[in-house]
Structure formats: structure tokens, C-alpha cells
Amino acid sequence: MNIGWIGAGKMGLPMLASLLAAGHAVRVAELSEPARQQAQALGASLAQSPEEAAVGADAVFSSLPDDAALLAVAPAVFAGAQPGMLYVDTSTVSPQASATVARAAEAAGVRYLRAPVSGTPVQAQERTLATMVSGPREAFEAALPLLSAWGQPPRYLGPDEQARSMKLVLNLMVGTTAAMMAEALALGSKGGIRWDDLLDVMASSVLASPLIKVKAAQLRRRDFSPLFSCTQMAKDLRLILAAGGDAGVPLPLAALVSQLNGVSLAHGHGGDDYIASVLTAELLAGTAPILDDTGDAS
Numbered sequence: 001m002n003i004g005w006i007g008a009g010k011m012g013l014p015m016l017a018s019l020l021a022a023g024h025a026v027r028v029a030e031l032s033e034p035a036r037q038q039a040q041a042l043g044a045s046l047a048q049s050p051e052e053a054a055v056g057a058d059a060v061f062s063s064l065p066d067d068a069a070l071l072a073v074a075p076a077v078f079a080g081a082q083p084g085m086l087y088v089d090t091s092t093v094s095p096q097a098s099a100t101v102a103r104a105a106e107a108a109g110v111r112y113l114r115a116p117v118s119g120t121p122v123q124a125q126e127r128t129l130a131t132m133v134s135g136p137r138e139a140f141e142a143a144l145p146l147l148s149a150w151g152q153p154p155r156y157l158g159p160d161e162q163a164r165s166m167k168l169v170l171n172l173m174v175g176t177t178a179a180m181m182a183e184a185l186a187l188g189s190k191g192g193i194r195w196d197d198l199l200d201v202m203a204s205s206v207l208a209s210p211l212i213k214v215k216a217a218q219l220r221r222r223d224f225s226p227l228f229s230c231t232q233m234a235k236d237l238r239l240i241l242a243a244g245g246d247a248g249v250p251l252p253l254a255a256l257v258s259q260l261n262g263v264s265l266a267h268g269h270g271g272d273d274y275i276a277s278v279l280t281a282e283l284l285a286g287t288a289p290i291l292d293d294t295g296d297a298s
Contacts, residue, residue: 004053004060012063014124054080067097078108095161111139116167134163182281195289
């Protein structure tokens with residue numbers, strides 16, 4: 001198939017690489033020159049705009065940072081689209097922005113799928129992402145081979161914005177898990193437990209989830225390089241709190257997590273991984289990890 005792709009960032013690049021590996025022709029529109037070069041090195045051709053990427057495409061995918069990007073890109077895609085083209089957006093955006101795009105897609109005769117993914121750039125490279133999808137059922141069936149290229153068989157959730165809401169549900173759980181882990185580690189450090197012991201027991205306990213195991217491995221190295229940054233988490237928490245407000249669902253834990261993440265931002269951790277909440281919890285508790293048998297901490 002001829003595929004257009006908009007956005008070749010940390011997630012978009014390995015995802016489009018999976019489509020290339022499956023034998024599809026992929027034409028990429030991307031603002032970053034290094035990312036454009038990386039996509040080209042993988043075998044993609046380059047487009048100068050989203051509209052150009054859509055011309056002659058059977059399907060166009062986008063992987064974008066926020067609502068504003070989606071609302072800017074989608075009309076350009078529709079301008080270049082042929083009737084019946086598939087447009088699949090994999091971004092984390094608000095249901096409201098997505099619904100606006102859905103109305104524009106219908107007017108343009110484009111089949112629109114919301115297909116956010118759950119996972120990290122490493123999982124994207126390993127093709128183990130989880131994809132949740134909503135939109136027209138027949139469009140989902142048509143896109144299924146493409147959506148399966150980067151991971152598990154995708155889960156169809158409904159005809160409208162269900163996939164957008166599901167992604168916010170998951171990211172609420174991610175954010176609260178990180179905050180819980182940060183406070184628990186601070187308490188354990190204050191209680192005299194060695195850092196490696198804390199992480200080993202957490203990762204082997206009844207509480208151990210794939211997320212906790214991944215973050216325990218990262219924290220063992222005190223590695224806060226971003227898989228998903230505090231700034232990105234702040235954006236998603238705003239979407240989550242807004243969704244709760246619109247639906248009349250109180251989200252007190254989400255509000256607390258947002259405040260904790262805000263402290264991380266205020267202390268210069270915006271570009272660090274969201275698990276830098278650990279550093280914030282240590283700061284607030286006046287503690288530090290015990291890194292060796294003598295009880296010395298960094």
C-alpha cells in the first residue's frame with residue numbers, strides 16, 4: 001500500500017519503520033531535518049507537507065504532540081486525500097479535538113480512525129505496542145493489517161471517541177503509578193532500606209506491573225533520560241483533568257499527581273522522564289537513596 005506518514009518523532013519513526021518492514025511504501029512529512037534524514041535512511045520517501053504526503057495515498061497516519069498539531073495537520077491531509085482514504089491518528093489528544101477532526105473527515109469523504117498507542121519508544125522498536133482504536137468499524141477492518149504492524153492485535157472500542165478516552169484512562173494510571181512509586185521509594189529510603197533492595201522487592205512483589213518493572217530498571221541506574229517527559233505528562237494530565245470535568249467525574253488523585261508533576265517542572269525537570277517524580281519526592285522528604293552497604297547516599 002501507499003502510506004503517508006506525518007510526524008517521525010520518538011514514537012512515529014519506529015512505527016513507520018514497521019510499515020516499511022512489512023513492504024509498504026511510506027512517504028513522510030516531518031519538520032525536523034534529522035528525523036527526515038532518519039526516515040529516508042530507513043527507506044521512506046519524503047514529502048514537503050502533510051497535503052503532499054496524502055496525495056495518492058491509500059492511508060495516512062499521524063503521530064503528533066498535541067491538539068493544536070492535530071487540528072493543523074488534519075485539514076492539510078484532507079486537502080490532499082482521495083475519497084475513501086483512511087486517516088489514522090495515533091496521537092494522545094483530547095476527545096473534543098478529535099471529534100472536530102471527525103466532522104471534517106466526514107465532510108471530506110475520508111475514513112477516520114482514532115488509534116492511540118500504549119508503550120515506549122523501545123516497545124515501538126520491538127513491535128510490542130498496544131493499540132486502541134475507535135471509528136467506523138469497516139475502516140478498522142480495512143486498517144487492521146497496518147495497525148498490527150507495530151505490536152499486539154489492536155482493540156476496537158467503538159465508533160466515536162472511545163479510543164481517545166481509553167488512552168487518557170491509561171495515562172491517568174501511568175501518572176498515578178509513578179507518583180505512588182516516588183512516594184514509596186522516598187519512604188523506604190527514609191526508613192533505611194538500600195536502593196537496590198527497594199527496587200528488587202517492588203519489582204518482584206504482588207504490585208509488580210510491566211510499568212513498575214521498566215521504571216525499576218531505569219531507576220536502578222538513576223537514569224532520568226526521557227522516554228516520556230515531565231512536560232509531556234503535564235500535557236496529558238491537563239487533558240485528563242479536562243475530560244473529568246467535562247464528564248462530571250471527580251479526579252482528586254489526578255489533581256494531586258498534576259501538582260506533584262508541577263513541582264518537578266518548577267525544579268527544572270521538564271525535559272526529564274516523568275519518573276523524575278522520584279527526585280521531587282526525595283526533595284520534599286529531605287532524603288536520598290542509600291546506594292551501598294555502608295549507608296552512604298548520593
